[in-house]
Amino acid sequence: MTKPNLQIALDQNTLADAIRIAHFAGSIVDIVEVGTILELQAGQDAIRVLRAMFPDKIIASDTKCADAGSTVAQNSKDAGADLMTVIDSATIATMKSAKTVLDGIQVELYSAWNWDLAEKWREIGIEQVIYHQSRDALLAGEVWGKKDLDIVKKFIDMGFKVSVTGGLNLDTIKLFKDVPVYTFIAGRAITGQADPALAAQKFQDEIKKYWS
Amino acid sequence: MTKPNLQIALDQNTLADAIRIAHFAGSIVDIVEVGTILELQAGQDAIRVLRAMFPDKIIASDTKCADAGSTVAQNSKDAGADLMTVIDSATIATMKSAKTVLDGIQVELYSAWNWDLAEKWREIGIEQVIYHQSRDALLAGEVWGKKDLDIVKKFIDMGFKVSVTGGLNLDTIKLFKDVPVYTFIAGRAITGQADPALAAQKFQDEIKKYWS
Numbered sequence: 001m002t003k004p005n006l007q008i009a010l011d012q013n014t015l016a017d018a019i020r021i022a023h024f025a026g027s028i029v030d031i032v033e034v035g036t037i038l039e040l041q042a043g044q045d046a047i048r049v050l051r052a053m054f055p056d057k058i059i060a061s062d063t064k065c066a067d068a069g070s071t072v073a074q075n076s077k078d079a080g081a082d083l084m085t086v087i088d089s090a091t092i093a094t095m096k097s098a099k100t101v102l103d104g105i106q107v108e109l110y111s112a113w114n115w116d117l118a119e120k121w122r123e124i125g126i127e128q129v130i131y132h133q134s135r136d137a138l139l140a141g142e143v144w145g146k147k148d149l150d151i152v153k154k155f156i157d158m159g160f161k162v163s164v165t166g167g168l169n170l171d172t173i174k175l176f177k178d179v180p181v182y183t184f185i186a187g188r189a190i191t192g193q194a195d196p197a198l199a200a201q202k203f204q205d206e207i208k209k210y211w212s
Numbered sequence: 213m214t215k216p217n218l219q220i221a222l223d224q225n226t227l228a229d230a231i232r233i234a235h236f237a238g239s240i241v242d243i244v245e246v247g248t249i250l251e252l253q254a255g256q257d258a259i260r261v262l263r264a265m266f267p268d269k270i271i272a273s274d275t276k277c278a279d280a281g282s283t284v285a286q287n288s289k290d291a292g293a294d295l296m297t298v299i300d301s302a303t304i305a306t307m308k309s310a311k312t313v314l315d316g317i318q319v320e321l322y323s324a325w326n327w328d329l330a331e332k333w334r335e336i337g338i339e340q341v342i343y344h345q346s347r348d349a350l351l352a353g354e355v356w357g358k359k360d361l362d363i364v365k366k367f368i369d370m371g372f373k374v375s376v377t378g379g380l381n382l383d384t385i386k387l388f389k390d391v392p393v394y395t396f397i398a399g400r401a402i403t404g405q406a407d408p409a410l411a412a413q414k415f416q417d418e419i420k421k422y423w424s
Binding site: 011013036037039040041042043044045046063064066067068071072075076087088089090091093097108110111112132139140 | 309
């Protein structure tokens with residue numbers, strides 16, 4: 001089974017802080033993500049800087065595009081993003097219009113999706129979804145479980161590359177061990193550590209234990 | 213019937229271009245909005261500059277917050293926003309957490325809402341919704357009609373202040389004439405005109421014809 005990617009979500013409130021973490025941990029991960037909070041704070045400069053720092057990595061822009069698909073996708077692409085998220089409640093028209101500009105469109109699953117919609121996403125050529133434990137849901141006490149795994153598997157069976165995110169840590173990786181996850185997205189479990197490079201390496205080592 | 217507000221949506225690709233329009237037309241409108249595209253491009257500097265330019269106007273941040281409600285709301289508030297949008301597919305936990313930080317939370321209606329959810333929004337104290345013809349839906353040929361008006365009226369009956377947006381122009385204002393709309397949000401019908409100040413004034417004059 002192909003080793004899932006490790007994606008670091010940079011969701012700092014300042015570009016300086018995000019760059020500090022990226023400088024140390026960026027070379028260890030497979031995908032560097034400009035998180036929504038960071039992008040709202042610093043604008044497309046955040047994408048530009050990280051693109052320039054990591055010319056050989058995949059750069060993901062967690063834009064959560066909801067409308068004006070082609071404009072937003074063009075802006076993300078111009079700044080250097082390879083991947084961009086759209087929100088599940090965006091219309092099919094919006095997703096389609098984003099996809100004409102940037103191939104790497106990922107649908108972020110919040111509360112607006114269902115299996116019929118997912119079929120439509122496949123029909124317009126969307127290849128990636130992000131299954132997501134909301135930060136606020138996690139704060140409200142929800143945890144990863146069988147229900148989540150079954151959903152992830154079903155999306156994979158439909159042909160999607162599935163990224164998983166939301167409160168992942170070293171202990172949760174093994175829950176997915178028989179599942180061909182495309183990407184694990186880790187935020188504070190890496191960025192919040194005193195040594196983010198070491199934390200990223202531990203994630204990579206843990207992933208390699210189960211997928212190799 | 214109280215005169216609805218006129219809100220200008222600044223959705224330019226550069227802060228310079230948005231400021232040019234705001235400089236001429238901002239003093240004529242009631243609410244100055246930092247549009248999503250602009251915010252993604254320029255970051256929170258866009259809010260800061262417009263707040264400083266218009267200390268007495270309402271400043272709206274069309275953030276379309278989907279997660280991390282309190283962090284995103286705090287950042288918007290710190291930059292000077294009075295109002296901030298959350299996306300309809302955000303969880304109730306996210307909306308609640310945003311609302312603890314910034315009272316002026318507006319739910320932007322895409323495809324994820326229903327009346328049961330709207331009841332829940334009322335229960336957690338959300339007072340505003342934005343009824344929305346998607347830009348991409350408009351491009352696909354959809355237009356304002358009775359169905360839209362009925363939805364707007366029902367939200368108002370539930371006690372929401374309702375802003376309407378999406379392809380509004382001088383001809384569409386009168387469609388709402390017996391409806392106590394809270395705010396009309398105009399984008400390119402003002403910002404795309406050679407004289408945005410004149411265009412904004414024409415909107416205000418048209419609104420005053422029916423609500424005074």
